[in-house]
Amino acid sequence: MLTNGWFFEDDMPFAVAIKIKDSLYSGKSKYQKIEILDSVTMGKVMLLDDKVMISERDEFYYHESIVHPALSIHPNPEKIMIIGGGDGGTVREVLKYKTVEEIELVEIDEEVINVSKKYFPETASELNNPKLKIKLNDAIQYIKNAKESSYDVILCDSTDPEGFAAGLISKEFYKNVSKALKENGIYICQSGSLLIQEKEFKTSLENIRTAFKYVDGLVSIVPMYPGCVWSFLIASNKLLDKKIKHMPNGKTKYWNEEIHEKLFAKPQWLKEKYFALRKV
């Protein structure tokens, strides 16, 4: 909702409200409404179907939280798949690992890529990197047809599991991800707000546990997202050794060795409710 110069997401009863200076772009792709707002304090903000995807000022919290916990603990991440992530922030962080040889970016909506290149050049800075192969596909179909045991890390940097993205938290999808990963492969995905999307978080967790031997949760912060306390799930069929194996080659703004450990610490209520006595 845009009201009196403020924008906030009004589809849920809790949102972040930001003061807006200007509307820079408004369009409709084949899949969704795409808008770019200019805000007083968060820089430019991209909305997909009226939901905040990224802001210039805080996108690093999200992208560093989804990439570094997985890439830094994998012994040798070479072949990577990113689901969604058309803004390029996840690509930028993944490329900080020298071992990475190839990234497939499976983004359903080309318009998100085009708009990001134009309005978020810093976030989209690596979208022309030669190691990147952009696949304009529905990730749910793509992963079903993916070659078995061929990826080291798969990252799901998607919108909420609604509409065309609803299948991204199904048992079948997780099973296909599990098959596409190499033996010691790692999957990581954003799993929503712990404040207002606990139902979706619970479904994701229950379903992912049917497809992977080891599942753990991460708790991070994304100031622009509703509730701000943001969850991620990390999964593997090999015991998750959370020790950092190699550091990213390049500066980070949020993630560091201390924060790495912090991301795996859980509020007491969350630990008791979903992670007590669980193998992780």
Add this chain to the structure above:
Amino acid sequence: MLTNGWFFEDDMPFAVAIKIKDSLYSGKSKYQKIEILDSVTMGKVMLLDDKVMISERDEFYYHESIVHPALSIHPNPEKIMIIGGGDGGTVREVLKYKTVEEIELVEIDEEVINVSKKYFPETASELNNPKLKIKLNDAIQYIKNAKESSYDVILCDSTDPEGFAAGLISKEFYKNVSKALKENGIYICQSGSLLIQEKEFKTSLENIRTAFKYVDGLVSIVPMYPGCVWSFLIASNKLLDKKIKHMPNGKTKYWNEEIHEKLFAKPQWLKEKYFALRKV
């Protein structure tokens, strides 16, 4: 601002917006406007001068973040002072330590205490505890006249440093706090949003460093506060040994041993800008 059934703080360009069901109370004390709203997802919410102080649903994040990092690492916390904190949440958490013999609650506004008892019985549950002495005073004056070397822990659970609370981040105030603490005493205070109150955070940090030998920062989450990534400062004249000496006697919802360590972990930008090469 209350608009179309939503409330958000509109004095800064970034806020949390919550859907409101009802307005339960609106009054004016000698010091400030006090309002109680009933919200769809956060339960009852208390506003002081149009700023969110607590919500029923997330107050534990704040109160556990200000109390346990200090009380759990103090070897023997007996005499405690709380500045502000009229809602009672900090008192409730402090009383989980069996060593605590006496708490002085220095709250300027009696109305906050009365309204909390009525509308937030769970938060205010210990406001009649016999160990508690309520001092209806301006903390800035109170601390100036406090007996030297007499408190084990002082907690500043105040509103933002504006208006009557502006003096709570001055050099003189910190010097008086330092004097009122015993040799191994610990001071902890909330120091605002790292997203939109960095200027105040910087002032607090610079000033507190003039009064204490050791100062460290904590980073926690308070979903209802603007920017949600919330900072606290902890200070002592004795080296801060962050190892837990004793656990609270009673359940916590957020804090636990893992979270304890992680509260001291800092985003890379914050570490580089304010805590690099510093004795802490």
